[in-house]
Amino acid sequence: MSDTFPPQGYVQTKSAVSGIEVYRPLKPEELEAARPVVDFRCPNCDGATGYSTDDGGLTCTFCGYHEAPEVEIVGKGAQEFEFTVETVERATNGWGQERKELVCNSCAAHTTLSTEMLSHTCPFCGSNAVVQSRAPQDVLRPRFLVPFVTTTENCRQITAEFLQNSWMLPNNLQNLARSTEYTPIYIPFWTFDARTTASWRAEVYNTDASRRRHAAPNWKWERPFLLKLGDREGKQWDWESGAVSLFTDDMLVSGSGQISLTLLKQLRGYRLSELVPYDPTFLAGLSAQAYDVDLESAWASARRSMRAKTKEACLEQASTRTTRNFSMNMDFSDESWRYILLPIYLATYRYGDKVFQVLINGQTGTIAGQRPVDWRKVAQYLGLAFLPGLLLAIIAAVLLANNLDVGGFIMMVAGIGLIAWIVFAVTTLSKAGKMAEA
Amino acid sequence: MSETSQIENEKWIAAWGADWVLEGCASCNGVFVLPPEKVSQRCPVCGQAALAQMNPDDDRPIHTQPPELLLPFRAAREQLQQNVTQFAKSVWLAPADLQPATLLGRLQPVYLPMWLVDVQVQGEWQAEMGFDYEIVSHREQYKNSGWQTERVKEGRVRWEPRLGRLNRAYNNQMAPALEQQAEVERKIGRFQTQDQQPCQPTDLAGAIVHLPNRSPEDAWNEAVLGLQTAVAQECRQASEANHARGFKWSPSFANQHWTQLLLPLYTSYYLDDDNQAQMLLLHGQTGQLHGVRRASLKRARRVAGMVATVAAVFLLITLLLVGLGLTVAEEALAWAGVAGVLAVGVGGTAVLPLLYAWYVNNAQAAK
Numbered sequence: 011m012s013d014t015f016p017p018q019g020y021v022q023t024k025s026a027v028s029g030i031e032v033y034r035p036l037k038p039e040e041l042e043a044a045r046p047v048v049d050f051r052c053p054n055c056d057g058a059t060g061y062s063t064d065d066g067g068l069t070c071t072f073c074g075y076h077e078a079p080e081v082e083i084v085g086k087g088a089q090e091f092e093f094t095v096e097t098v099e100r101a102t103n104g105w106g107q108e109r110k111e112l113v114c115n116s117c118a119a120h121t122t123l124s125t126e127m128l129s130h131t132c133p134f135c136g137s138n139a140v141v142q143s144r145a146p147q148d149v150l151r152p153r154f155l156v157p158f159v160t161t162t163e164n165c166r167q168i169t170a171e172f173l174q175n176s177w178m179l180p181n182n183l184q185n186l187a188r189s190t191e192y193t194p195i196y197i198p199f200w201t202f203d204a205r206t207t208a209s210w211r212a213e214v215y216n217t218d219a220s221r222r223r224h225a226a227p228n229w230k231w232e233r234p235f236l237l238k239l240g241d242r243e244g245k246q247w248d249w250e251s252g253a254v255s256l257f258t259d260d261m262l263v264s265g266s267g268q269i270s271l272t273l274l275k276q277l278r279g280y281r282l283s284e285l286v287p288y289d290p291t292f293l294a295g296l297s298a299q300a301y302d303v304d305l306e307s308a309w310a311s312a313r314r315s316m317r318a319k320t321k322e323a324c325l326e327q328a329s330t331r332t333t334r335n336f337s338m339n340m341d342f343s344d345e346s347w348r349y350i351l352l353p354i355y356l357a358t359y360r361y362g363d364k365v366f367q368v369l370i371n372g373q374t375g376t377i378a379g380q381r382p383v384d385w386r387k388v389a390q391y392l393g394l395a396f397l398p399g400l401l402l403a404i405i406a407a408v409l410l411a412n413n414l415d416v417g418g419f420i421m422m423v424a425g426i427g428l429i430a431w432i433v434f435a436v437t438t439l440s441k442a443g444k445m446a447e448a
Numbered sequence: 449m450s451e452t453s454q455i456e457n458e459k460w461i462a463a464w465g466a467d468w469v470l471e472g473c474a475s476c477n478g479v480f481v482l483p484p485e486k487v488s489q490r491c492p493v494c495g496q497a498a499l500a501q502m503n504p505d506d507d508r509p510i511h512t513q514p515p516e517l518l519l520p521f522r523a524a525r526e527q528l529q530q531n532v533t534q535f536a537k538s539v540w541l542a543p544a545d546l547q548p549a550t551l552l553g554r555l556q557p558v559y560l561p562m563w564l565v566d567v568q569v570q571g572e573w574q575a576e577m578g579f580d581y582e583i584v585s586h587r588e589q590y591k592n593s594g595w596q597t598e599r600v601k602e603g604r605v606r607w608e609p610r611l612g613r614l615n616r617a618y619n620n621q622m623a624p625a626l627e628q629q630a631e632v633e634r635k636i637g638r639f640q641t642q643d644q645q646p647c648q649p650t651d652l653a654g655a656i657v658h659l660p661n662r663s664p665e666d667a668w669n670e671a672v673l674g675l676q677t678a679v680a681q682e683c684r685q686a687s688e689a690n691h692a693r694g695f696k697w698s699p700s701f702a703n704q705h706w707t708q709l710l711l712p713l714y715t716s717y718y719l720d721d722d723n724q725a726q727m728l729l730l731h732g733q734t735g736q737l738h739g740v741r742r743a744s745l746k747r748a749r750r751v752a753g754m755v756a757t758v759a760a761v762f763l764l765i766t767l768l769l770v771g772l773g774l775t776v777a778e779e780a781l782a783w784a785g786v787a788g789v790l791a792v793g794v795g796g797t798a799v800l801p802l803l804y805a806w807y808v809n810n811a812q813a814a815k
């Protein structure tokens with residue numbers, strides 16, 4: 011047995027039998043919960059330090075002190091959690107509109123921090139603090155994150171390119187990218203794993219050929235060959251059945267209701283293989299949102315996607331896609347979840363009198379957002395494209411008026427041109443619309 | 449009681465009272481305390497020898513300390529009768545002595561000793577404790593173009609390390625006082641110790657008491673094993689866990705206090721062909737019986753002889769018919785054939801009783 015009692019990392023807990031003492035290991039969150047709020051001070055000059063996305067570490071803006079965080083990449087091996095009854099109940103209860111009163115350690119200013127923010131910068135003295143836990147949140151706090159890889163300079167380049175790669179945009183946007191402010195922010199995400207096991211049965215409209223061709227694993231054609239009585243081509247509804255087992259790994263569901271889902275979807279493609287354990291250092295001086303889409307509803311939407319995917323896999327097994335009376339039974343198993351933070355840059359820029367929003371994936375640099383479409387330029391181009399057709403039509407009309415047969419041919423060419431123009435105009439306008447709306 | 453005077457006479461009489469006799473068995477080395485009317489009977493445990501006074505130079509360990517507690521005989525008379533009768537019936541070609549009435553007549557109540565120890569245990573312990581919990585899962589059904597979702601709960605066990613200290617008294621931990629204890633329990637089952645009561649001299653009337661042949665020091669190791677199980681169980685309860693595994697401890701023991709508990713047992717016996725006693729053990733609480741089945745080779749031989757005689761008669765008839773067939777009437781040869789087959793067939797079955805008896809006796813010996 012150990013030399014010292016109790017061994018390190020153990021704490022006494024209640025015992026139901028007198029004369030027996032019970033010690034249990036400290037949970038990692040209990041070690042961290044000892045510091046509900048972490049302040050960041052420079053060891054050299056006592057100034058406020060903050061995480062810099064440009065050099066990946068804590069930096070002091072006063073004396074230039076730099077401290078790289080200990081990064082231990084856990085990747086997709088990052089611990090996953092089960093849907094225990096306890097977790098699910100706590101997740102549904104949420105923590106309401108609770109707000110946290112923060113007292114600045116530097117200037118003693120009082121600020122209230124809304125629950126959706128995990129980090130805080132004192133508006134009076136600029137010192138940075140990271141909120142570790144709130145009472146009802148202890149189970150449901152982020153355990154892993156992907157650190158910022160993209161630097162502000164990268165963002166400028168990416169935005170500059172984004173603002174120049176289409177003729178529909180105004181020409182003078184380069185400077186815009188230079189002057190834009192990029193705000194790094196951590197967005198909450200849920201990741202879900204689950205296995206879905208399904209069995210299905212349906213009537214499938216078959217031809218002899220499709221019957222012969224088809225033989226998927228786990229699939230069964232239920233009608234005995236002896237009873238093969240179809241119409242003349244052997245077309246007939248056959249009962250078929252099959253079984254499907256799928257594993258979904260790390261399905262991402264946004265935990266933030268604030269940021270446009272369509273924009274977030276365009277930013278997808280995070281490499282979760284670069285997940286690191288949560289450390290408040292990564293959040294110092296940056297913004298970080300806590301989730302506002304709770305575990306239960308995020309899981310419900312993930313389950314909807316998973317079952318749709320499983321149903322699709324079932325239909326895939328049928329010998330043809332024409333089915334009726336489709337039914338399936340499906341079981342979820344090995345379900346697990348994670349609460350992680352993913353890096354995003356938020357940027358807004360002004361063009362004319364309008365404000366445009368852009369998001370950049372803080373890991374891969376993928377960009378998504380609204381762009382100021384130059385509608386006058388679009389109209390000019392469309393008009394220009396219309397001209398040759400119009401010209402041909404006029405020529406054809408003149409020729410036809412002079413009873414020259416070739417006019418009919420030219421008229422036909424003009425007609426084709428018109429149709430091509432309409433297609434072009436519609437696609438261009440929809441593209442432009444998307445750019446402007448995003 | 450001048451017979452016992454050689455062996456710690458005064459101490460002995462002071463402990464048990466003057467009416468009791470101390471005798472030993474030369475075959476199983478058991479030492480018994482018995483009432484005067486049972487003196488010099490066949491050994492109630494092994495049945496191989498008669499009990500006799502012990503020699504002064506006999507150095508087998510004797511623990512004459514009188515017992516404090518006993519478990520009373522609880523088995524119903526009808527139960528014992530039924531078990532004994534059933535046992536006697538289950539042997540074909542049984543020795544003459546194997547009769548239910550004889551067995552019941554020889555039923556002898558015997559008390560077997562068991563050590564009980566009270567001890568104060570101190571030390572550290574560690575184990576992995578398992579806690580039951582539930583997870584929420586889902587089951588879905590797609591029918592008539594719609595989904596139906598069902599929430600299901602599944603049980604799981606979460607294992608967590610626990611350790612701690614222990615300072616607790618454990619009373620009445622059992623430790624066998626007889627070398628044969630495990631064997632007896634294997635044959636007739638364990639004893640229910642909740643029923644224990646203080647031992648009064650009147651309780652022992654008519655019974656033979658087997659004295660311990662293991663000292664408390666000897667039995668201590670087994671007591672510790674039993675304690676470990678009890679402590680592991682209590683540590684699990686203390687941790688409010690549902691399961692425990694990998695229990696380890698570093699105990700120190702103090703204030704051991706030993707007492708003796710008597711366990712109730714009936715024994716009986718029957719004599720086989722060789723006049724060897726074959727023992728029956730009956731649980732004094734449940735009546736469960738264990739006995740060695742022996743067939744009588746004598747009876748088997750007698751039966752075999754009778755069958756062989758019948759076969760010989762058939763053989764004789766065969767020979768007669770053959771003679772008749774060869775000389776007078778040829779059709780007698782056919783009858784000779786039939787008789788010959790009968791002779792061989794009946795003769796063959798004559799081995800069966802012998803085979804059976806041999807099998808029964810050897811199968812029991814192998815056990």
Ligand SMILES: [Zn+2]
Nearest residue numbers: 052055070073
């Ligand atoms: Zn500094």
Ligand SMILES: [Zn+2]
Nearest residue numbers: 114117132135
């Ligand atoms: Zn301040």
Ligand SMILES: [Zn+2]
Nearest residue numbers: 473476491494
């Ligand atoms: Zn004996």
